[in-house]
Amino acid sequence: MPESGKKTYKLHAPAAAARHFAIDYAAELNPQQLEAVQAGEGATLVIAGAGTGKTRVLTYRVAWLIENGVPPEEILLLTFSRKAAQEMMRRAAGLLDDRCQRVQGGTFHGYANRMLRRYGNVLGIGPNFTILDRGDLEDAIQFVRNKLGFGEAEKRFPKKGTLAAIFSRSVNTGLPYRKVLDEEYPQYLELEEEIQKVAEAVAEYKKARGLLDYDDLLLRLRDLVTRDEKTADFIGRGHRYLMVDEMQDTNRLQMDILRALARPHGNILAVGDDFQSIYSFRGAEIRNMMDFSDAFPGARVVKVEENYRSSRPILDFTNRIIESAPEKYEKKLFSSIEHAQKPVLLSPASEMHQSAFVCQRVLELREEGVPLERMAVLFRTGFHSNDLELALTRARIPFRKFGGFKFIETSHVKDVFAHLRIVVNPFDAISWNRVLLLIQGVGPAAANRLVEAIVEKRQGAAALRDASLAKKKYAGDLRALADFTEKAGGEHRSASEAMEAALKYAEPILKEHYDDWRKRRDDLQSLAVVSERYEKLGDFLADMTLDPPGEDLVEEDGGDKEDEFLTLSTIHSAKGLEWQTVFVLSLVEGYLPSAQSLGSDKQIDEERRLFYVAATRAERNLYLLAPHLDPPARFWGNPDFQAGHGPSRFLREIREVEDCTEIWNLEEDP
DNA sequence: CTGATTATTTTTTTT
DNA sequence: AAATAATCAG
Numbered sequence: 001m002p003e004s005g006k007k008t009y010k011l012h013a014p015a016a017a018a019r020h021f022a023i024d025y026a027a028e029l030n031p032q033q034l035e036a037v038q039a040g041e042g043a044t045l046v047i048a049g050a051g052t053g054k055t056r057v058l059t060y061r062v063a064w065l066i067e068n069g070v071p072p073e074e075i076l077l078l079t080f081s082r083k084a085a086q087e088m089m090r091r092a093a094g095l096l097d098d099r100c101q102r103v104q105g106g107t108f109h110g111y112a113n114r115m116l117r118r119y120g121n122v123l124g125i126g127p128n129f130t131i132l133d134r135g136d137l138e139d140a141i142q143f144v145r146n147k148l149g150f151g152e153a154e155k156r157f158p159k160k161g162t163l164a165a166i167f168s169r170s171v172n173t174g175l176p177y178r179k180v181l182d183e184e185y186p187q188y189l190e191l192e193e194e195i196q197k198v199a200e201a202v203a204e205y206k207k208a209r210g211l212l213d214y215d216d217l218l219l220r221l222r223d224l225v226t227r228d229e230k231t232a233d234f235i236g237r238g239h240r241y242l243m244v245d246e247m248q249d250t251n252r253l254q255m256d257i258l259r260a261l262a263r264p265h266g267n268i269l270a271v272g273d274d275f276q277s278i279y280s281f282r283g284a285e286i287r288n289m290m291d292f293s294d295a296f297p298g299a300r301v302v303k304v305e306e307n308y309r310s311s312r313p314i315l316d317f318t319n320r321i322i323e324s325a326p327e328k329y330e331k332k333l334f335s336s337i338e339h340a341q342k343p344v345l346l347s348p349a350s351e352m353h354q355s356a357f358v359c360q361r362v363l364e365l366r367e368e369g370v371p372l373e374r375m376a377v378l379f380r381t382g383f384h385s386n387d388l389e390l391a392l393t394r395a396r397i398p399f400r401k402f403g404g405f406k407f408i409e410t411s412h413v414k415d416v417f418a419h420l421r422i423v424v425n426p427f428d429a430i431s432w433n434r435v436l437l438l439i440q441g442v443g444p445a446a447a448n449r450l451v452e453a454i455v456e457k458r459q460g461a462a463a464l465r466d467a468s469l470a471k472k473k474y475a476g477d478l479r480a481l482a483d484f485t486e487k488a489g490g491e492h493r494s495a496s497e498a499m500e501a502a503l504k505y506a507e508p509i510l511k512e513h514y515d516d517w518r519k520r521r522d523d524l525q526s527l528a529v530v531s532e533r534y535e536k537l538g539d540f541l542a543d544m545t546l547d548p549p550g551e552d553l554v555e556e557d558g559g560d561k562e563d564e565f566l567t568l569s570t571i572h573s574a575k576g577l578e579w580q581t582v583f584v585l586s587l588v589e590g591y592l593p594s595a596q597s598l599g600s601d602k603q604i605d606e607e608r609r610l611f612y613v614a615a616t617r618a619e620r621n622l623y624l625l626a627p628h629l630d631p632p633a634r635f636w637g638n639p640d641f642q643a644g645h646g647p648s649r650f651l652r653e654i655r656e657v658e659d660c661t662e663i664w665n666l667e668e669d670p
Numbered sequence: 671c672t673g674a675t676t677a678t679t680t681t682t683t684t685t
Numbered sequence: 686a687a688a689t690a691a692t693c694a695g
Contacts (some may be wrong), residue, residue: 058680162679441671572683594682
């Protein structure tokens with residue numbers, strides 16, 4: 001290492017040519033991938049179609065940078081899930097060595113969380129802030145809304161969930177409320193001013209109590225990297241090599257952050273596929289890809305078009321799905337994987353027939369040697385798999401469902417979390433409120449008064465011992481609560497110790513509240529097991545909010561779970577994954593495209609891309625199911641929203657379907 | 671303060 | 686149809 005004060009890494013230095021690489025990049029990558037992996041300094045956009053080895057590019061890129069002398073800590077890899085980041089780092093470590101594990105990686109939100117814990121003080125954010133999930137945020141909105149008295153207005157006021165949606169949309173798209181209301185909630189246009197007021201009050205409320213919701217994490221991170229030049233420079237230089245996965249799903253706010261992070265050095269490599277943009281509902285802008293070269297002048301664009309995942313017939317089919325998409329980077333995926341089986345198109349007579357077919361086919365394939373692990377069933381919306389889940393249970397086929405309900409959102413888990421949160425952040429009024437309401441005899445009014453004393457007057461848990469409460473019948477319970485928070489908050493208790501204390505305190509209370517207590521208790525026990533993986537309680541809480549486990553919680557080291565299972569997943573949650581065999585359920589008008597998304601061509605285009613993402617997950621076998629729904633499913637009794645009127649338009653619009661698919665007819669008897 | 675009744679609104683996808 | 690907000694009774 002040269003002793004000069006400045007460190008510089010020249011990727012194309014003469015020395016690099018002579019360096020002996022552990023990996024033979026040219027032999028292991030195709031020319032397009034190689035170009036992306038070895039892109040030098042500056043900005044690069046890699047347009048990588050489905051199955052073309054995006055992950056491969058990113059992992060080899062990590063290895064390549066490290067082999068060129070870049071310290072791993074200075075590489076930042078932003079992905080759509082923490083799992084994806086870990087997987088890439090693991091694979092890179094397999095290629096090269098353990099240095100790859102030191103690469104910084106995670107989701108934008110996870111990264112924001114880390115940076116704000118560390119440097120948030122610049123913005124007046126303490127290191128112990130609480131992260132609010134959607135439900136917590138709605139609680140806060142509700143509280144503020146009531147306090148401002150908008151409940152009693154002559155006109156109907158949007159409810160908490162709607163307000164949360166409006167606020168979030170505005171933050172993520174960067175549009176003013178006026179515009180958001182105009183586009184999505186015209187019925188509230190005249191309440192713009194009031195909505196604005198609530199938004200400001202909520203922001204203030206959160207700020208005073210150390211509460212950050214998902215959007216705040218990104219907002220504050222942007223503040224951090226843009227507001228003060230010295231900090232921005234310091235942080236940007238900490239990540240000399242920036243890599244972004246799934247660029248097509250970044251929104252404006254994330255783009256601002258990337259631009260700021262890259263400013264000091266201009267090194268950014270983004271990978272994405274405009275055909276797979278499926279997150280516009282949270283502000284994703286395909287334009288971030290289309291206009292990449294404007295944001296990062298001189299950016300080079302590399303296209304990777306050889307598909308290594310799917311067989312030729314499947315690719316032939318999926319290419320046709322997006323033929324009619326309007327704005328796009330032209331690319332034609334090709335595959336050299338021979339396989340005779342074309343995608344199979346079926347029209348079961350009912351949803352039950354659909355489920356029966358899936359069960360039967362899964363069993364047959366397993367018989368033929370395809371493990372359950374290599375098969376998946378995908379669908380637009382969580383409840384679309386309800387019937388199938390029953391059928392699978394009856395057929396004793398083990399499965400796991402991804403997407404949809406989260407374990408962490410169940411009320412007993414939220415209760416326990418509230419207890420832990422007040423230990424970490426004693427100003428977390430939302431959690432205090434929840435905890436207090438659990439105590440017998442304490443209702444909204446009493447809870448409010450107590451929160452007022454604990455949080456607003458900054459008395460902390462001591463307020464629970466106030467003499468004025470002595471004659472209340474719940475005085476003893478309050479003292480026990482105070483004891484718990486003081487004990488669990490003791491210096492440097494581990495996450496599992498705090499968890500144990502919380503359960504000890506809360507169990508008797510929760511037992512009274514839930515009549516199905518036994519089941520819930522098991523959940524909490526497994527939660528305690530997970531907490532053992534964490535040193536710090538704050539890390540445990542942040543992780544569970546940012547990257548919550550699915551419905552059944554017991555993951556990897558669970559042990560008591562079947563180790564072979566069929567995957568059921570929403571299409572959104574299936575992003576980036578692949579299976580030998582894929583079933584796509586309910587390709588029916590109103591389901592896919594969803595009845596709620598028929599409003600504009602833009603929405604319909606996104607639904608089409610969703611279908612594309614689903615179909616491109618398949619390597620060899622693709623089963624497309626378009627059941628007859630009779631009578632058509634009706635949503636909330638509103639005749640405007642019906643589903644099940646014939647097969648999806650996305651199937652009907654495919655050029656010469658008979659050529660690229662095989663149509664199966666089902667025998668009558670499910 | 672709690673529980674019940676009536677009136678109204680919202681429906682998907684995720685960090 | 687289900688969830689949630691406002692209102693009323695004890």
